[in-house]
């Protein structure tokens with residue numbers, strides 16, 4: 001049959017199909033033909049030379065698709081190697097149908113350009129009529145557009161197969177296409193091509209997903225244990241507490257099937273709508289521990305809704321923030337700061353500021369609740385600064401008896417007061433010369449000493465008690481407080497001028513209950529304690545980790561530290577189980593995970609049900625220890641002042657004081 005005759009027949013087929021809807025085999029093709037006539041006003045017989053966008057426009061399209069092109073490169077090249085002997089070309093187009101990547105044989109370049117199977121070609125349906133790329137964009141499904149499926153009579157020699165690539169929000173990102181000029185007449189000959197293209201489109205999509213969510217834990221699920229490592233069918237990115245962040249296309253389908261839909265393109269994202277524990281019957285600790293589970297690092301879980309058995313592996317997060325240029329250059333000196341946190345946004349901001357400030361000649365005020373790591377960050381600042389080989393001297397202004405503070409801080413000359421040593425004493429300030437002076441609980445420093453400290457800071461010299469001549473000192477002062485210094489200034493308990501001297505810059509530490517990297521801290525502290533004890537055998541079981549993650553940590557990192565130390569000291573065998581934790585950490589852990597409340601306040605109360613009732617477990621501990629504050633402080637891993645403060649805040653009055661007027 002001549003080409004002209006074939007083309008005439010093609011037009012007749014289209015017209016017949018449109019007059020007799022439902023007559024042709026593929027509804028997708030029929031819908032596209034109808035669009036070509038009704039919407040785009042195309043004529044199947046009109047010459048349709050390929051349309052190329054100008055080079056500059058092509059570069060703009062390539063720039064916009066750059067992230068995807070980089071990720072897709074390996075997949076596109078691999079696909080091309082598989083099909084090159086069959087004379088196919090590979091095109092990757094953006095979501096508007098512009099070919100931004102092309103692989104085909106050099107020898108047939110002219111032929112490629114003539115038919116539009118080349119870089120920069122516009123394969124949108126609006127322009128090219130029914131074709132694999134354009135129709136795939138419209139219908140968002142994989143398809144083959146074989147010979148006379150094409151709308152334009154000038155394309156009916158081609159066979160083209162395309163599959164959509166979606167971004168993690170379900171939005172079309174790109175189309176992967178393979179096309180050839182010569183192929184068998186039967187469309188069935190392209191069945192295999194369709195499977196191959198779908199497979200590679202999915203690989204590209206998943207590679208893009210893994211890159212975009214590399215800062216999160218990625219749970220990989222599959223119905224087959226043997227294939228879960230290789231196939232990773234369902235990918236679900238989660239926060240450390242199990243909150244669902246995103247899923248790949250298959251994962252979104254799985255979630256929908258279990259009535260946990262993620263928002264579609266353009267839909268508002270309900271904040272923290274679902275948790276992985278809503279999907280599978282598992283402790284979050286068990287999910288996060290999958291990497292260390294068994295020989296094959298695969299764990300089995302059942303879904304809540306349909307009781308389907310799924311096998312899981314876990315990809316652990318890489319660091320979410322790329323280091324700054326400075327951080328990269330000075331990596332090793334910054335290690336003491338870097339290791340204090342993982343990917344908690346507030347901590348990362350604090351650490352970035354600390355890194356910038358570490359060698360600046362200004363004093364720093366660290367603000368945070370008790371036990372949040374104020375001394376630890378002060379030491380890390382010192383260790384990462386140029387002063388690291390000079391002394392770090394820490395003073396707790398609240399713990400030192402008032403009568404001793406002055407002599408301890410400033411030192412004294414021999415025999416300068418009754419009871420003084422005959423040799424005199426070098427004060428702590430002078431001992432810190434060249435290094436860092438850390439003043440903890442600065443809000444508790446008596447007013448009279450504040451005045452003397454101010455003089456030291458202003459004049460950079462210290463006058464020991466009984467001395468006639470001051471000593472020059474070179475100090476970096478880091479002060480810390482959990483108190484509201486501005487409030488103390490207003491009440492006249494803290495000198496405003498000293499506040500400004502100390503507060504050259506401030507660093508704020510979030511409480512442990514608000515940190516997004518609790519899991520990292522738990523693992524890190526656990527390792528540190530193991531090293532301290534000279535053992536490395538034991539591991540934290542998943543449900544123990546869950547209990548630790550759920551507990552609201554009123555005593556912050558210090559309490560966590562004590563809880564882990566206690567558990568390591570009392571556990572038996574090689575596993576630390578929930579029962580090894582101090583009682584208060586497990587009191588709320590018996591609730592079924594799926595029944596756990598979701599609001600942040602409720603979440604805080606999960607490990608601490610008494611809090612949810614407006615009570616405090618402190619009551620129980622006080623009663624148990626007959627109101628012996630030291631014993632309660634020991635049991636809860638808190639300091640005595642913290643216990644007193646907490647009692648005051650909660651209005652707890654010991655029985656022997658209750659009748660007082």
Ligand SMILES: Nc1ncnc2c1ncn2[C@@H]1O[C@H](COP(=O)(O)OP(=O)(O)OP(=O)(O)O)[C@@H](O)[C@H]1O
Nearest residue numbers: 340341369370371372373374375376440557558561
């Ligand atoms: N980022 C961290 N990584 C590991 N351990 C930490 C971290 N921060 C603090 N800790 C540990 O937590 C405990 C309390 O830390 P630190 O003494 O620095 O807190 P603080 O805020 O100065 O306490 P306080 O308010 O009572 O003076 C210590 O055992 C410390 O080693």
